[in-house]
Amino acid sequence: MADPSTYRPRPGEIPTEPGVYRFRDAHGRVIYVGKAISLRSRLNSYFQDISALHPRTRTMVQTGASVEWTVVRNEVEALQLEYAWIKEYDPRFNVKYRDDKSYPYLAVTMGEEFPRAQVMRGDKKPGTRYFGPYAHAWAIRETLDQLLRVFPMRTCSKGVFNRAHQVGRPCLLGYIDKCAAPCVGWVSPEEHRAIAEDFSDFMAGNTGHFVKDLERRMQAASKELDFETAARLRDDIVALQRALEKSAVVLPDATDADIFALADDELEVAFQLFHVRGGRVRGQRGWVSEKGAEQLADIVEHLLLQVYGDESREGVPREVLVPVAPSGRANLEAWLSELRGARVEVRVPQRGDKRALLETVARNAQQSLARHKVARSGDLTARSQALQELQEVLDLDEAPLRIESFDISHVQGSDVVGSMVVFEDGLPRKSEYRRFIVRHGTGDDTAAMHEVLTRRFRHLVTAPAPTESDVRSGEQSDAVSGEQPDATSGEQPIGQPVGPDGRPNRFAYPPNLVVVDGGLPQVNAAAAALSEIGVTDVSVIGLAKRLEEIWVPGQEFPVILPRTSEGLYLLQRVRDEAHRFANTFHRQRRSKSMTVSRLDGIPGLGPARQKALLRAFGSVRRMEAATVEELTEVSGIGPALAVLVHARLTGDQARVPGVNLATGEVVD
Structure with a gap:
């Protein structure tokens, strides 16, 4: 150090x-x-x-x-x-705040022409409104099934929607009045968007006027002796009431608030968050984090930054209730108020209903910490033991805190691809996984491994790490915008954490250990690749599948670890994960190469223009029935290209003399 x-x-x-x-x-x-x-x-x-x-x-x-x-x-x-x-x-x-589980959300894709309600996990996307999170996906589906009676909006996938549009018939939900069927024009895009906005308004907590409006319409229908309509409205009211019953009222006056609570010990801290909208609990989340030198006030501040950093205006409530006042509370309130567009208050409740609810959330946090410690105690010990064992057996200078594993996948030399997976502190770090398309694929695994490793490590010795003065010269400024650069798409020097354009590199820093799938030939190829580009401080080993023996470059005999070894188990996990990642990528490439369209091979008709044609006509069959003039109405399709497309689809050689319609080549 x-x-x-x-x-x-x-x-x-x-x-x-x-x-x-x-x-x-x-x-x-x-x-x-x-x-x-x-x-x-x-x-x-x-x-x-x-x-x-x-x-x-x-x-x-x-x-x-x-x-x-x-x-x-x-x-x-x-x-x-x-x-x-x-x-x-x-x-x-x-300090990192890791969700103790992956929570599903009810999402409404307001950015689409026909908004769709669906269950979504993972990162939030712009143009989409999120409600939740919920504890279980089935809870979302039950709620959605109840509300579709009143708000019949689209829930189908893009493929189902396009097929219904092409055949002119809606799916089953359209016939049972749980979808307004915008795919076949039963409602206009504006009417369907209004339904989606009402649905989002109801989910956001503005529930009272919907029930009152349905009751008023039911009574009016009853007075006019339209009992069929009145019965349908009565069933709609029951559906809304059942959806509301799933979330109990916990705060009066239709309060919008997020309630945080924590439970901690000497090493870790667990957080729980209850989302309250319209006085009802709409969702729950949890985090567990290691405790560093920060005080609880600093930890609460960092947590609020993480929770609300990616939220839209609708995701920030009027009140944020916390167990400990965060450091810089005034600055946090100013930042949250700017996000929301209205005043946001961050405070510690002292008495009343909000204090009682905070204590309930705190009990959930205590139970979450207890479950986490029971689950992690054995895992943490095993991972530490595995890293220490690998350091001793492989005679490494330090424990392999970062392990990278590489694998090659192909079928008889076709669609050759490579994979790189990363394990840090014995756990997978999927954000740093990488996939490689082998450019000179011949079916030789050793040659492919040599190419992949060369592309991974070639910048390590060619680009010096930036000096402190180099970095500072472009960093010190009087003001910042707070904007985050996008991830780079090209290979950048590993020695530099930031490329020439100021964006972060794809490869963060070199590993302590490289694991390849195979025996001595694969290990020697990997070692040769690193040696050729001058990388000498990275250890390389191979893990063969047959006997699970570990091969080290330059050694005649492998290293054999007991089957019960934690170090061997970690290497197996790393190797198997690289194998899975490579096979998945290879299947995607192979599936794409086997999908042949009648539009493929037409000169001047690339993927973008193919998509434009399919978007305009819906299918190749309708495109075949179109005239040349109709084809030219599509953006990007000129008269000459329209004639060539029409001739290829109809087989009319006379339209394009001197051109082989099968290949698009000019012939004598």
Whole structure:
């Protein structure tokens, strides 16, 4: 580990203004991001007597190799920039809040022409309204089934919708009055969007006027002796009431609030969040995190940044109730108010219904922490034992905290692809998985492995890591926008955490251990690839499937670990995950190559123009029946190309003399 005094800034160099700072390791990777009212005061605290620092902070400053900072105008800008950097770099030593499960949401895709209601997980997408999260997907489907009687909006996939549009008949939901069937024109796009907006308004908590409106219409129909309509409206009211019964009223006056509670011990902290909309609990979430040197007030602040950083205006409530006042509460309230477009209050309830609800959420947090510790105790011990065992058996300088595994997949030399999976601290890090299309695929696994590893490591020695002065020259500014750059799409030098365009690299930093699937030939090919490009500080091993033996380059005999070894079990997991990832990619490539369209091979008709034609006509059969003039009405299709497409689909060779319609080639 490095001596912090070797990269400590010179006296008086650090400004006293507010700002955000980053620690980087020897590979240039950002390992910690923080903010401060006074950068000089905060950074100087890291370079005092390290024995007085918290163990986690001490490890961080000893792992670091440089520190840099950005000056901003005020604390709110520092808050925004800190969140953007933490999201961009995912620093190793920042507190991470991991969901204790993957929660489903009820999503309404308002960004589409015909909005769709569906169950969604994962990252939130722009143009989509989310309600929840719910504990179970079946709870969403039950609620949705009840509400479709009153709000008959689309729930089908794009494929089902397009097929119904082509054949002119709706699906079963249209015939049983649980869909307004915009696919066949039973309602206009504007009418269907109004249904979706009413549905979203109901889910957001504005429920009272819908029930009252249905009751008024039912009574009016009854007075006019239209008992069939009155009965249908009565059933709609019952459906709404059943949907409302699934979420009990917990706060009066239609309160919109998010209630956070925590339970902690010396090592970890568990959070629970209840979403209350219209006085009813609409969803629940949970996080578990390791505790570092931060105080609970700082942890609560970081949690709120993570929860609301990606939320739309509708996702931020009027009140945020927390068990501990976050540090910088005024700045948080200003930031949340800016997100919502109206005042947001962050406070600690002291008495009444809100305090009672906070205590209920706190009990849930205590149970969540207890379940997590029981589940993780054995897993953490096993992972630590596995890493230590691999370090001893393979004679490594340090434990392999980052392991990368590579595999090749093909069928008789066709569609050759490679995969790279990453395990950090014994756990998969799927955001850093990579897929490779082997450019010179011959069916030779060793040659393909050589190419994949060369492409992975070729920049490691060709691009020097940036110096502290190089980084600072482009980083210090008087103001920041808080915008986060997009991920780069090209291969960038591994030694540089940020490319020339300021975007983060695809490959973060070199691994401690490389695992390839195979025996001695595959290991030697991998070692040769690394040796050719000058990488000498990365260990390479191979794990053969037959006897699960470990092959090391230059050794005549393999290393045999007991079948009960935790180290062997970890290597098997890494190898099998690389195999699964490679096979999945290969199947996708093979399926795509086997799908042949009648439009393929027409000169000048690429994928974009094919999509435009299919969007305009719906199918190749309708395209075949179209005239040349109708084809030219599609954007991007000129007269000459329209004649060629029409001739290919109809087989009319006379329309395009001198052209082979099968291949598109000019013939004599």
